[in-house]
Amino acid sequence: MENEGDVPSRGNPHRDAGSFLARVENIVGKQRLLTDLDTRRLYSTDFSEIEMQTAIAVIRPRNTQEISEIICVAAETGVAITARGGGMSYTLGYVPRDENTAVLDMTSMNAIRIHAEDRLIEIEPGATWAQVHEALRSTGLRIGCMGTMSGIAATVGGGLGNNATGHGRGDITDDLMGLEAVLGDGSVILTGALSTNPERPVLRSYGPDLTGLFTHDAGVFGVKTRAVFRLHPKPEGVAFVCYGFADASDLVRALCEVERLGVMASNMAFSNYHHRLFATMKPSPDEAKAVARSVMEMAPSKLRGLSSLFSLARPGGFNYLLKWPFSTFGVIDAYDQATADKMARAAGAVMRRHGGVKLPSSLGVAFRAQPYMPIERLMIGVDGECTIPTNCGVALSQSEALLNAVENFFAENEADMKAHDVTWTRLFLTSKGGFGMEPILYWNDRPSALRMAQLSSERRAEFEAKPENKSSRDFALDLRRRLVERVDTLHPYHFQIGKYYDYHSALQSDAAWRALVKFKDTLDPSGLLNPGGLGLG
Incomplete structure (x- = not known):
């Protein structure tokens, strides 16, 4: 007997993987349907090191229509579907829980369309943060949230399913205007501003906004196929706040007090292990040139850019970090340089009051110029x-x-x-x-x-x-x-939930869980979209 709040077992009891594969091949072609064992195993694991099921196939769709057709076939044949981006999960996000699961490799859907006049950018889910960063480089515009450190591989679609944060201000949802997603019956839903004005999505909450239900959802409510974000002008003023700390408690108090000031676009801190990592990083000549170009592009003036390059080129690189158990780097964005410098002085005063010692700005410069690590x-x-x-x-x-x-x-x-x-x-x-x-x-x-x-x-x-x-x-x-x-x-929050954290127990309202179960049943009546994600299905 099921307890109140338990998720009922669903899905098509008749599972016909052979028919599914044959029909999907007709949709995407033989080259985009991968069934060899090594590929299936590779795409069925993440960095959690926890083994679950091996997918029956890896499918590389090219557009929303193909995904809709694939999901319709999956519903008819009893095959489950999980969507995978760059594979950076460590919470079993896309890892198949059930037998007869196919993995959608979304990386072929990586188109980026910039609508500068309307300050909007349209991104397909397979685009990486690094690709978005490069596409916006010459426009003078950017998204507030610039993605995670793993942005060379991590995709925007994965970030939407896991509420990405890291570089830049806030998280991925702050500038999100709306989504397109394919539901469990193959239908396509538009949310937020896209739902009322797909060509020029401006106001996200024109009536009830469904967008939030499809973010941080581990892909259980729909396969995201398009997202639109608001763009902002790149700041004219940029300042860096970098300090060393001998004590973790002092560092934490300083970080939190600066956060209360509300001046930081990014506010991260590291301990001695990462100091060793940074000290051993030796960029290739091509990487060094790319960083130098980025530094000059982001600088508010040529003089400021040259000063930042000098900081990066200092003898010994990042070896100065090795003497510190902890370090913090913050990035401040402002309308002009004078304002950024004033905000940096206020943040620096807080750091010093808690025992911080001012460090060269090179770590902050490096991360702003190249936010994504190998x-x-x-x-x-x-x-x-x-x-x-x-x-x-x-x-x-x-x-x-x-x-x-x-x-x-x-x-x-x-x-x-x-x-x-x-x-x-x-x-x-x-x-x-x-x-x-x-x-x-x-x-x-x-x-x-x-x-x-x-x-x-x-x-x-x-x-x-x-x-x-x-x-x-x-x-x-x-x-x-x-x-x-x-x-x-x-009662902490987590930026990845996947199938690892107990989301059901974290909810403090039984009514919220029951509503999510009903919502899942409405959008995915066969329970085929990433079974087990968030503890649903």
Whole structure:
């Protein structure tokens, strides 16, 4: 018997994978229907290291019509569908939970259309943040949220399903005007401003706005095929606030007080592990030229640009970070340089009051010029370890409680971590009145096929003969699970939910859960869209 609030089992009991594959081949063509085992396994895993089901196929649709037809066939044949972007999930976001699941590889749908006069940009879900950044480079315009550090591979569609934040101001929803998505019966829905004016979407909430229901939804309500965002002029004034800290509590207090000022576009902090990472990064000549070009383009004046380049070219690179346990870099955008500098002075005074020591601005300059890190540096550690993050955020008033909970947890597990050769570090981020912390675990192991796929051929050769270390991996995954349980008493929010976090228990209203279940049943009556995402289906 089902308990109140449980999700009923749904789906077509008659599953005909053979018929599904044959009919989909007629829709997309043989070259865009991949059924070899290696590809299916690769596209059925994420960085969580948790194994579920292997997809029956990887499909590469080219447009909304093809996706609509594929979903109609899936509903008729009982096959489930998950949509995958750049594959940067670490919460089982697109990983098939059920047998007879096909994965839509959305990266072929990556068109970007800029409507500068109306200050709008239309983006297909397979476009990466780096591609959007490049498309806007010469326009003098940008989206407030510039995406995640993994933006070389992470896509806008994945960001919509996971509420991306990171570089720039706020999160992905702040400038989102509306969405196009394909529902579980193959019909196409337009939301927000697109629903009333698809050609010139201006007012998102003209009547009830459904857009929010399709964001941070882990893809369970529809396959997103198009999004429109509001654009803003690039700021004429840019300033950087970079400080070193000896103590984590002082750093957190400074970050939160600066967040309350409301002056920062980005406000991130790192600990000593990432200082080592930055100190070892040596850009190629081509990468250095690209960064130099970006620095000059974003500078409010030639003199300011040359000053920023000088900061980047300082002897020793980022080695100055190695003396500090913690560092923070903030970016301030303003109408003009005088205003940006005034805001930076106010933020700097807060940093110094909490024990911060002013650092060169090179880290801030580097991240604004090139916001996205090579994926292999995110998924493989400095010493060749495998890595996995866990993000959690709380209200500013709870920041020290979260810090203490995390620090105490790792102190309690220090001996066992040492025995299993597992280490950790953390990132910090404040945004929209919240404080975020991202503990990252590292363990020595042979990289998974997904991690190996992110490596250059030269680096891949380093790991080919490396043995698996299942004991350390299992310990790290269990440590992560227990960490999530420890901080859950603070009711944290997470930027990826997927199938990993217990979203049902996080909701403080039973009525909200029942409404979501009914909404899912209405939009996806066969329960075929990413079963298990958010705990639905």
